[in-house]
Amino acid sequence: MKTNTYDLIIVGGGILGTFHAYHALKKGLSVLQLEKDNFPVGSTVRNFGQVVPSGMAGEWFDYGVRGLEIYQSIQQEMDISIRNNGSIYIASDTDEIQVIHELSAHYQTKGYDHALWSKAQILAKYPAMHADYVQEAIVFDQELSVEPETMIRQLHIFMQAKFEKYTLKYDTTVIACEDGNEQASLTTSNLEVFEGAKIIICNGYEFKILYRSLFDDSGLEISKLQMMRTKPLPQIQLPGNILTGLTIRRYESFEEYCPSFGTIPVPEHYHELRKYGIHILFKQATDGSIIVGDSHEYAAGNRLDDLGFAVDTYINDLMIAEANRIIPMRNDWITSSWSGFYAQHKDHMLEVDVSPRIHVRTGIGGKGMTASAGYAEQSIEKLF
Structure with missing residues (x-):
């Protein structure tokens, strides 16, 4: 010894x-x-x-x-x-537009650089995105x-x-x-x-x-996430961190600083997604593949095994369908899928x-x- x-x-x-x-x-x-x-x-x-x-x-x-x-x-x-390459949060309806404008007002008071983009600006930067989804966005060029x-x-x-x-x-x-x-x-x-x-x-x-x-x-509680990666997709260019309408309806900054966060209605097509804690993010790797996700299921910190190790195909299908509302996305493009876990504290x-x-x-x-x-x-x- x-x-x-x-x-x-x-x-x-x-x-x-x-x-x-x-x-x-x-x-x-x-x-x-x-x-x-x-x-x-x-x-x-x-x-x-x-x-x-x-x-x-x-x-x-x-x-x-x-x-x-x-x-x-x-x-x-x-x-x-x-x-x-920055971050962009894409609003898909008038309620999400309202929320990103409220976040903009907050970050103006903090002096945290950002910009509000129009639909035309978003589609010029991200032509692969579906025009019927994209409405406005808030952009943070300094993020990594x-x-x-x-x-x-x-x-x-x-x-x-x-x-x-x-x-x-x-x-x-x-x-x-x-x-x-x-x-x-x-x-x-x-x-x-x-x-x-x-x-x-x-x-x-x-x-x-x-x-x-x-x-x-x-x-402590444990969150189980499901994520997927596509094959390299050179026809789709998604520089930066891409965050979407469901993210605007989920992340802490919007909840804390946007007065309308708690009052905007939840569209019908979001109900099933929210049941599994799904919000859609994209991050393109240097090889052109795209990480797509994610979902959130929870258990007490000492009950990790209750969450299981399996990847739920139904959850993946929900995420692919929602991702396809935003950019072209197909099941047969997915080359890998995994579950991740992290611990978080309520306070x-x-x-x-x-x-x-x-x-x-x-x-x-x-x-x-x-x-x-x-x-x-x-x-x-x-x-x-």
Whole structure:
């Protein structure tokens, strides 16, 4: 049995844990990051790769804006797949138009750059979109896209090259943590022991290994998402983050800042979609394939398995049909489909100090790609 000592140990190799490591390293601390899988395969890679502060409310908006700066600063040093192609929310009816105008009024007070686009402007930029769906849009040119399947590993490679005090270990499951007199320690499934001045646990939706009873009563819930990817479609050009009418009727910023959000009627054709938490997003990858989704089904944080592992064809068919109202979309274009999961908290996120040296930070929900970089910065400042 061997012992190694660090200023900080991060449990979890996803985006939230990685940015905690990044900001600690920027402060000159020695950091060990441990990931239980061969490489990250959870929420961080099973998403659209959209960095959209415009969809956030409260402090999460501020974290998202700071995240734009952090992502771009890293991209200037190494290609981690960041693209500055902006975000567009497309309103499909008069109610959604009303809501995006209200969001525009809010962002004018915040000084967050944006533009309202006419139908003609949208179709000029996105000629593949169906003219009968597109009415108006709100556009945020400063927002970013990433390639979710590759970005986190590129970020790890960047950090390994940049920071001498960074140690990353994949395939390393932590089975116990303990706070001692002068250091915290953890034990891996290989019975290796590591010590640190502090341990931060960013465990995503893995609640069965460490502190099971804590997570049983934490207020966390799990969301299961379904997403699809098409074959490369060079005939369709969709630069940026494409968000649609159902997104306008769902995202936090619209709910928080738009007075008419809670009063606009739900069109009949949206009822079945909302039953499965569906809203339609598109994100085109560099190879021309398009990620399409997503749906949301929920379970208590300690009941992940109730959600099942299967991909529901009926839900996919609903999403394809709604996507086809917006752009050309066919079932036989879909080459892969998957379910993703993330943990979220009903109030904020889960921040529990298990002891003076052991800290749980998880449950950031669907905000991880947008807000983790900014959130982790202030989290590290508080702890160090």
